[in-house]
Amino acid sequence: SFRCFSWKAIRSAVDYPTGWGIQNSLRFIHARIEQTPLNQRGKQLMRPEADFRSPGRKGEMRRSDSRFVLAPTTQQPSKQSNKTSALRKKLQWSSSQQELQQLLMNAVQDNCVDVSVFSAGMQRCGQKRWWDTLLKVRQLQKQTGIVLDTVAVGIFIKSLTSSVRGEHGFGPEQARVNLIVSMAREAWAECTGHDLINANAALHLCAVADSVEGVKWAEELWTWAQEQGLRPTVRSYTALALVFAVHGPRARLDDLLAAASSGVWTPNSVTLGALVNAFAEKHDWHQAEGIWEKLVRELGVEPNEISFAARAKAHFLSGRPAAAAEIAESMSELVPTQALAELHTQALLIVYHSSMKPSVWTRLQAALNRGDSLMTDASAHQQRTWQRLKSVAQRLQAQPSSMRLCDVLVEWKAKQSVMSRWSNHETGSNYATA
Numbered sequence: 001s002f003r004c005f006s007w008k009a010i011r012s013a014v015d016y017p018t019g020w021g022i023q024n025s026l027r028f029i030h031a032r033i034e035q036t037p038l039n040q041r042g043k044q045l046m047r048p049e050a051d052f053r054s055p056g057r058k059g060e061m062r063r064s065d066s067r068f069v070l071a072p073t074t075q076q077p078s079k080q081s082n083k084t085s086a087l088r089k090k091l092q093w094s095s096s097q098q099e100l101q102q103l104l105m106n107a108v109q110d111n112c113v114d115v116s117v118f119s120a121g122m123q124r125c126g127q128k129r130w131w132d133t134l135l136k137v138r139q140l141q142k143q144t145g146i147v148l149d150t151v152a153v154g155i156f157i158k159s160l161t162s163s164v165r166g167e168h169g170f171g172p173e174q175a176r177v178n179l180i181v182s183m184a185r186e187a188w189a190e191c192t193g194h195d196l197i198n199a200n201a202a203l204h205l206c207a208v209a210d211s212v213e214g215v216k217w218a219e220e221l222w223t224w225a226q227e228q229g230l231r232p233t234v235r236s237y238t239a240l241a242l243v244f245a246v247h248g249p250r251a252r253l254d255d256l257l258a259a260a261s262s263g264v265w266t267p268n269s270v271t272l273g274a275l276v277n278a279f280a281e282k283h284d285w286h287q288a289e290g291i292w293e294k295l296v297r298e299l300g301v302e303p304n305e306i307s308f309a310a311r312a313k314a315h316f317l318s319g320r321p322a323a324a325a326e327i328a329e330s331m332s333e334l335v336p337t338q339a340l341a342e343l344h345t346q347a348l349l350i351v352y353h354s355s356m357k358p359s360v361w362t363r364l365q366a367a368l369n370r371g372d373s374l375m376t377d378a379s380a381h382q383q384r385t386w387q388r389l390k391s392v393a394q395r396l397q398a399q400p401s402s403m404r405l406c407d408v409l410v411e412w413k414a415k416q417s418v419m420s421r422w423s424n425h426e427t428g429s430n431y432a433t434a
Helices: 038-045 082-092 097-109 115-128 131-143 150-163 180-188 196-208 211-227 234-247 250-261 269-281 285-298 305-317 321-328 338-355 358-377 380-398 412-416
Strands: 006-009 027-030
Touching: 082 097, 082 115, 097 115, 097 131, 115 131, 115 150, 131 150, 150 180, 150 196, 180 196, 180 211, 196 211, 196 234, 211 234, 234 250, 234 269, 250 285, 269 285, 269 305, 285 305, 305 321, 305 338, 305 412, 321 338, 338 358, 338 380, 338 412, 358 380
Parallel strands: none
Antiparallel strands: 006 027
16 A cells, blocks of 8 residues: 555545544545656556545545545554654655755754654655665664654555665565565564554565565464454455465465455456566466456456556567557557557567568557657656667668667566567567567
């Protein structure tokens, strides 16, 4: 679950997910769109509104904004003071690790810190994947004698999960993978009264952790939630299913899917995208298609843009660029995400290099034209990648005999796919038939 460091008291009567029993006087956690990284922002705005609706007053938030608010928490927010308000804002807008560390060090020296300050620092580290600084913030928090509360624990666990990937990398760093469960467990034990939001966050952490430790803690968390009388939501089931999709055993995932078939829980597009992506990362398109068949065709889950992107990714990473391109083109009226536009273009670039068919070039040109409009507000990295894709496409048409397979593997997923280990094929050698 995603929780940002901004709170607001809600006193009006609202509709809540079944089983929460929330009182009107409790507080809720909202996320600030402008402080959320672009890719994360896009993913959150595509989540089903029924499961991620805002508990705010009617007319208070736009429909798209409501996707930024998760289920309400029964926890009171961290103790704050007006003295630290300006500092929290500066931490949330820190542009470098050095700036954040200096802000915190100065605050500690001036005795102007509380748990909310450390939570704000941890959250910013998670957004930017500043692993080393996150650990320093945690260490400094312990040295001051300030104890994390439940809200801060949830933020720390979420930040650990995000920071498993390097700041500029795309895959998890093994040294971090090996540490996060023990670090999250220590934080969890620092206070009592955890709610389902924290449990969901911890389950998501287990999915990116070491397989043995991740599965073990996930099972313990699920048992704990049942003992506490917490009713799992679709987010809870999705997180647990993701743990077993990533780590196994497959039988446990099948049990959860069978429970969905029996009506125990109802998967949604987030579930679909997460599970398909898990098998995409394993380069296993057969399993990804099995999940698609189960959730979409049997259980009636409506795929969204991210679900289609995960399915296309599964085929692409498995060395099936033609299938990936066809999936991207099958989205009907859905608008492709920037990431899917990249993948679609990269897939067609490989297919065209393999076949040199005019019909594929026409599709590639259409994909480039559609992508140009999508990339206007993309991240700097995505824009650079897009320009490289366009440049390679132009060169491939102008000088096809000079291009080998390695020359057309531009986007990062192409370099992580099985195609990066293929022979360095010549243009027009029909090596990409799937």
